[in-house]
Amino acid sequence: MCDEQELVQLETLCKKLYESSDSDERKQAESALLMFSNSLDCLPKCQLLLERRDSAFAQLLAATTLTKLITRNPTGLSVDQRLDIRNYILNYLASNPKLAPFVLQALVTLFARITKVGWVDMKNDQFVFRDIIPHISHFVGGTVEYCNIGVQLISTLVIEMNQPNAHEANRSIFRHRKIASSFRDKNLYEFFQLAQGLLKSALEELKKNKILYDDEQTLISNLLKLIINCLSFDFIGASSDDSSDDLTCVQIPTNWRPAFLDMNNLKIYFDLFHLLPANISSLSLSCLVQLASVRRSLFTNTERVNFLNNLISGIRIILENPTKLSEPSAYHEFCRLLARLKINYQLGELVKADDYAKTLELIANFTITSLRMWSVASNSIHYLLTLWQKLVTSVPYVKATEPHLLERFAPEVTRAYITSRLEMVNEVVMNGLEDPFDEIGMVQQQLEQLSTIARCEYENTCSILVNLFDQAAKTYQDLMQTMPQSCAEVEIQENRLTWLVYIIGAAIGGRVFLNSNDEQDHMDGELAFRVLQLMNFTDIRLARGGFCKKLDLAILSFFEQFRKTYIGDQVQKTSTVYKRLSDVLGLSEETMVLSVFIRKIITNLKYWGNDEDIVTKTLQILNDLSIGYSSVRKLVQLEEIQFILNNHTAEHFPFLSNSFDIKYMKCRTIFYTSLGRLFMIDSGEDEDNLIGYVEKYAQ
Template sequence: MKMADEQEIRQLELLCKQLYESQDTTARADAEKALVVFQDGPDALTKCQVLLDRGDSGYAQLLAATTLTKLVSRSAQSLSLQQRVDIRNYVLNYLATRPKLPNFVIQALVTLFARVTKLGWFDSHKEDFVFRNVVSDITKFLQGSVEHCMIGVQLLSQLTCEMNQISEVEANRSLTKHRKIASSFRDTQLFEIFRLSCSLLGTARENCKNLNFNDENQHGLMTQLLRLAQNCLTFDFIGTSTDESSDDLCTVQIPTSWRPAFLDFTTLKLFFDLYHSLPNTLSSLALSCLVQIASVRRSLFSNTERAKFLTHLVNGVKHILQNPQGLSDPANYHEFCRLLARLKSNYQLGELVMVDNYPEAIQLIAKFTVQSLQMWQFAPNSVHYLLSLWQRMVASVPYVKATEPHLLETYTPEVTNAYITSRLESVAVVVREGLEDPLEDLGMIQQQLEQLSVIGRCEYEKTCTLLVQLFDQAARTYQEYLTAPSQQMEITIQEGRLTWLVYIIGSAIGGRVSFNNNEEHDAMDGELVCRVLQLMNLTDSRLSQGGCEKLELAMLSFFEQFRKIYVGDQVQKNSKVYRRLSEVLCLNDEATVLSVFIRKIITNLKYWSRSEQIISKTLQLLSDLSIGYSCVRKLVKLDEVQFMLNNHTSEHFPFLGNAVAITEMRCRSMFYTSLGRLLMVDLGEDEDRFHTFMLPLTASFENIGTLLSTAESPLFATDETKKALIGLARDLRGLAFAFNTKTSYMMLFDWMYPFS
């Protein structure tokens, strides 16, 4: 090597050291700029090989590997076929002769191998696809030391990942080419790689007692083997790129050629055995593979084969539940919950009940679910999968044709009871110990309550009896503490308990949409509705002294659920809900119930102007009410609605004033859209009525004009002027959206431009 080249290599090594180790941000930035120049240089390929051959600095080796990856990722013309083949062979030889490289260097070289192999997948020389001898080339690693074997598994695993994902470089190229490469890899290599991983895992299973998992290399090899199997099973077999957020709906589209791996159940047994024999640091990966295996497409099997497969799967789950020690590990627990959810998302309830040990299995699953729900602080994201299982089971009951009992009427009430009581019990702990409140996570609450709304409808009488009992007790205690203001902590606890109950009652009522009409259920709903409305009367009477924001949000959620089910043309007016409301609260028909809605809306807009969340949800409720044709015609006849149409000023609705933040003014558009719809019902061409309605906005226009005329320049308008102008613009936007007929829109236009 020339002296100048030697100096440049040393300089590159120094720059790498500065980039990755220096605490000086300026030095790191300068080093990064210099290395970018090197990576874009014409002789980068040669110098990368020199950096690798020297082998003195792990950071320099990392630079060389990542630079080569960028080079091979560029257009095909940047490197010849022979150069790319040489790089691939060089990487394999390099890893074979240096198995003890730092992990980050090995990973970078493995990524380089996978990238050059994928991008050259269809390249051939003398009718030979030169990049496809994957398994035969890597098998040499698998026959060597533990370090060599681990590198070989990493190579296969990274290649599988690379084939399954679209890199940033490929995103700018043809997606069709990516799918062709992935499909070819799937058809020619993937099953062989999966069988190889299962074979190696089977050997490891037999030798588990002799393995030392405290040894970093042995633990690492087992981790890589399990990840290789997982990567094979999570491969995007049909190019759908399933969104991970729809995890519980995912079906693994295993090719028909893979049938032998699943028909004799040895693959299923392998991963169950691995779960039981591996330490917690590894067993969750075995469960993750079982989640995928449980999700294998139904059409891979005949009916008889599927029944046998499901029996083995359920028995494996039952064995885990009978020996639950490993489920104390959070990762194991989460993957096991996912596995349980897949039992129902991929199989029918009618198939599950036919399994020999179904009664014992469903009993164990119910017990596990109840225990999980009682540990409300533990893994809330995992609970989603348990609730999903029970939700789907209950929803399937009407379609079960099998004569075998599903036993859900026995165990589902236990699940419902555990969810409700555990949430109520959590409140005192949260308040007294100052813990993070689950009620703050509205997204999680909504998701869980949607699931509970279906679960609770199984044996609904038991659900309602429990809710009535708990609600009466909490409401009675709440009223007692209100007479003793010194008991503020106890008042807060009761408000939290009532918040959960109002949310749950709302979800229980909303669950009716999933089931056929049942008058007895409607009567039970009526009992629940009466209690919430009575509580609302109490809390609203105290709003001048302050209120509980979380409880108000729960009330709004309840009103929204009640509106969906019991307000509108589709509701039978002799519904037992309305009979009970008439008997207890003298709310004799839908119109009187709507007046309760509007009074609640007016109350919230008056007292909660400082809470953007409550104002937003209150206005959403008003908007939903103002959309239905039948409902809106009843609304405009109400005195409360006429009050809103004639008094939409900051005096009556403080959120329309300038005291709120600009970001909160977006609610005003929704408010005026709703008012506009209500005004339009019988406005016709009555211009006098229109102008009367517009008086508050006319006053705002004139006020802003006065403020702007007295300012030195509109650019120097006061903050109050700016807020007034923004608020007015929001109001007009809302009205313009509502006035969607020619007559009404022209009234608005003529009001804005009276001299046009």
């Protein structure tokens, strides 16, 4: 047995671990408590610690120690012992409803763990851990305070059953799936119905009283989290984790159909969104995100139309009065809901919805407003652009006679994105707004989405870009002649041009996703020659020491997009993009454009020798050309390629210097890998030529 002195000592160690400001003291306490947790006689001591209700930290130690004991050696305790622990925990919670939140969470985690571990255990030919509701009915059927505990017990159990945890690393994933499937079939729908029933009752009370006390608000919040956990369950064992938002189809079992055919159940979540306080209303939207993702085959065609109509109607009502969306989490979840709407439903189905036209207009206005609000998080914008990207991509496949209206609204979204990015530049340079180019991966993701949207009514996109680019380029060139290079106005124009070059590259790259024609190829030529003219200007400045890293990276990105779209055997050599480039720049076919690209590569490697980002990106393009350009023999015949093959020394390429920084080792590897491919094409099977080439530069 454990005497009073030992219990006091454990309490003291807990206080030191969680409250002491002395790191050494905390480490000593942690070490001593770890020894206690691993001791063979910790089980009876944990019960005594739980009874010491004046020390929340001691209670936490007892709960976590019991969880570790169950996890570490499930078979070390008999079925009766584990049943006793479970029953004791439930009785303890019933007797102590006002525990500290972290103690309550530790105890419900213990309940969930011991239930999962014992799921396949039998006593008297019965699975004694599987009847959950009878053991917690006094919680969910009691006061708000007790109901909160019951809901947390169920919600934590659903999470525990859904995912194989780290403690199961050495146990069969098959065993986890077997337990999860059994739990899904026996308990999950029952829990879902219970939560929906409690939510419905709470909503009725909320409509009557219009006031939520703290414990009532907590209960509704926990009920919504339980619904989310139920709908997020891995019903078919398809995923090993829930971190990916790509798993957008909720594979609801067929026997759940009644819950989804009753549109009043869908309406509950829209009503709760409008009535709940802003700090928890986002949870109702999270539920709607999952409901919008329910597998299509759960419904008949008529049922799916009815469900979609109600879903779109609810979205329209939110957009007509979007005040509640000012709360960031609610805004984000609503953006996710809009994206899921298109992911799970075909455009041909959406256009037939009763409120489609009005709702699409509201969504367009919402998107435009969002793009112009620089405080909106980029991960929320991602979902809005996903919606429009998927809508535009679907246009060629729509067979419905109803108008999709995207030719009206998609160009407005494109214009809003372009102009808002340019307007943002002033705030970045003058007022210290966070620069999007510091997160270039996010920018490139948005541009990839925009590339499809921009091709819808492409003449509008091209007209906008031409006008804005010409204005920015003229202003920039004028500034170079009249103002010092360090002034803020120069930086503003360089950043604006950077955005425009990136967007032009994305727009040209979008050609591969949608059907194109000679007129659109001509528009691509209009955009491309402007970027190449700008590059000529910036390269002259570069040779004189005028560096703009962002703009040069944007030009390299443009090269990538143009190469993928207009260079290669799959592209018609008579494409009107080359006609426009020939008219303005004399570049009548792809090898001439390639010469321009290679000259840019040489220029960058010469003048950006001290910048790892530029050098790496430039070499990646050279490497891609050596791999991806189908007519490599034509590439090797270019004077610029021959120059590289015969002059790869530090004189021309500073990163090859013997005094190079170690960070350039990767750059040199990429460089010589590319040269090796090109040289082998150039020399064929002439071994003497290869040996002589290597010996020449080995020194």
